Amino acid sequence: MKKRIGKLPGTLNPVTSKLARWQRIYVNRSLNLATVRAVGFDMDHTLAMYNREAFEALAFRETLKKFIDAGYPAALSKLEFNPDFLIRGLLVDIDRGNLLKVDAHKYVKIAFHGHTRLDKETRHRLYNNASFKAYEFLSVDTFFALSEVQLFTEIVDFMRRFPGKVLKTFREVYADLRKFIDLSHADGSIKSHVMRHPDKFIKRDKYLASALVRQIDSGKSLFLLTNSALDYTNCVMSYLLNDADPDFPHWRDYFKYSIVSAGKPGFFMGHANFEALNPETGKAIKGTPTSLTSDFVYRGGNAKLFQELTGFRGDEILYVGDHIYGDIIQSKGVVNWRTMLVVEELDTELPKLETLRDSFDAIQKLLATQESVGEKLQILRSKIASNARQAKIALQNGEARKSRYLVAGNERLIEQASACDEEEQTLAKTVRDLLAERESKVHPVWGELMKVGLERSRFANQVEAYACTYTSRVSNLRYYSPHKRFTAFFDTLPHEI
Numbered sequence: 001m002k003k004r005i006g007k008l009p010g011t012l013n014p015v016t017s018k019l020a021r022w023q024r025i026y027v028n029r030s031l032n033l034a035t036v037r038a039v040g041f042d043m044d045h046t047l048a049m050y051n052r053e054a055f056e057a058l059a060f061r062e063t064l065k066k067f068i069d070a071g072y073p074a075a076l077s078k079l080e081f082n083p084d085f086l087i088r089g090l091l092v093d094i095d096r097g098n099l100l101k102v103d104a105h106k107y108v109k110i111a112f113h114g115h116t117r118l119d120k121e122t123r124h125r126l127y128n129n130a131s132f133k134a135y136e137f138l139s140v141d142t143f144f145a146l147s148e149v150q151l152f153t154e155i156v157d158f159m160r161r162f163p164g165k166v167l168k169t170f171r172e173v174y175a176d177l178r179k180f181i182d183l184s185h186a187d188g189s190i191k192s193h194v195m196r197h198p199d200k201f202i203k204r205d206k207y208l209a210s211a212l213v214r215q216i217d218s219g220k221s222l223f224l225l226t227n228s229a230l231d232y233t234n235c236v237m238s239y240l241l242n243d244a245d246p247d248f249p250h251w252r253d254y255f256k257y258s259i260v261s262a263g264k265p266g267f268f269m270g271h272a273n274f275e276a277l278n279p280e281t282g283k284a285i286k287g288t289p290t291s292l293t294s295d296f297v298y299r300g301g302n303a304k305l306f307q308e309l310t311g312f313r314g315d316e317i318l319y320v321g322d323h324i325y326g327d328i329i330q331s332k333g334v335v336n337w338r339t340m341l342v343v344e345e346l347d348t349e350l351p352k353l354e355t356l357r358d359s360f361d362a363i364q365k366l367l368a369t370q371e372s373v374g375e376k377l378q379i380l381r382s383k384i385a386s387n388a389r390q391a392k393i394a395l396q397n398g399e400a401r402k403s404r405y406l407v408a409g410n411e412r413l414i415e416q417a418s419a420c421d422e423e424e425q426t427l428a429k430t431v432r433d434l435l436a437e438r439e440s441k442v443h444p445v446w447g448e449l450m451k452v453g454l455e456r457s458r459f460a461n462q463v464e465a466y467a468c469t470y471t472s473r474v475s476n477l478r479y480y481s482p483h484k485r486f487t488a489f490f491d492t493l494p495h496e497i
């Protein structure tokens, strides 16, 4: 099987090379926008970027209240939300209460229990000595999950600091957490805050409207496909788009089809019917729709039926979303839609990585030196072994002088090998220190989203495997022609470099 190794840097065309890195759209699989007839968008964290600190803190507090109401120690109310502790792409070991950052080869590189970092030995014993099954752990894929998992981590830490205060297993605590979050969503404790003050929680991107209009003007049909319910969708989308462009006074004017409460990823695999809703009142219209129009908003439905009713083939649809599993893996895998993943973190990470370019070059150079020192060391070791063997044979054959000569020669070689060994170890340590310094500049605890040390992260592996393209925000589409042919650089194998 062909192994995906990575890509040659390739040559950027003049348009792309003028863009800052966070403005670019990155290509894993070639995508010709000219053949795309419909572009679909997820809403939360795709069209609507959240003020994460405010939103996640809100979710954290609302859920914490429910823990205390349910009889957990009142001291938990002192727990604080820390927006910088977690990143997406981590795995949660619910049984042990641990957080894990895993590389593309399923090797656990960083692990935390509560706020305590696990030492290398413990990490190896728990995770790296048998085949690691990522599916046994919970994956932190969405921004919504960040506040949830941080709250879990804080409670785990509380249980470590105050043994006996919470008489439950970590798994039971997590089950309660899930229950309370669902409750917060169901009783509107989170949603109602956002709907009252969307300006506090949602960031308006002033270029979003023009990016969408550009696609519409090129003849493409836009559609909204969100799991959020109509009242919430209406509020968020109105805040984002109403009055952003005089030709499109209402947010629904941008979209030929609007689908709410879609139930992704089930939408891509299931057989549910669409239900037409009155967009103003939210009341369901009787009967099963036999066509989709912009006069109604639709609830539920499924991807195959969507294609049948709209006449778009799977590969004529580009779907833009932020959830690698819910939006991308299933849409690509089941109905063969083309995909664009919004990776919001690139917005802050790429400028930081740009300033760390020199450290990257320095690390590459040191690695090359380390490799040649390593090779020299191996040659010396082979010579030493060969000399020792010949000295022994010479001695057996009564050639004492030859034997002494070889032994004396070996002493010099052993000295050289030991110097090489020391040099290699110093180089390895310098590389480790530089990498750690570089990572801590990107994120103090977990480093880069897409890398772990020199390896790709599990998250990066999923992005490469499933997202045809990825970018930091939807409005980056405005930098490219709606007929753009996005070309992936060829996959390269080690012998091709």
Ligand SMILES: [Mg+2]
Pocket: 042, 043, 044, 045, 046, 321, 322, 323
């Ligand atoms: Mg989303």
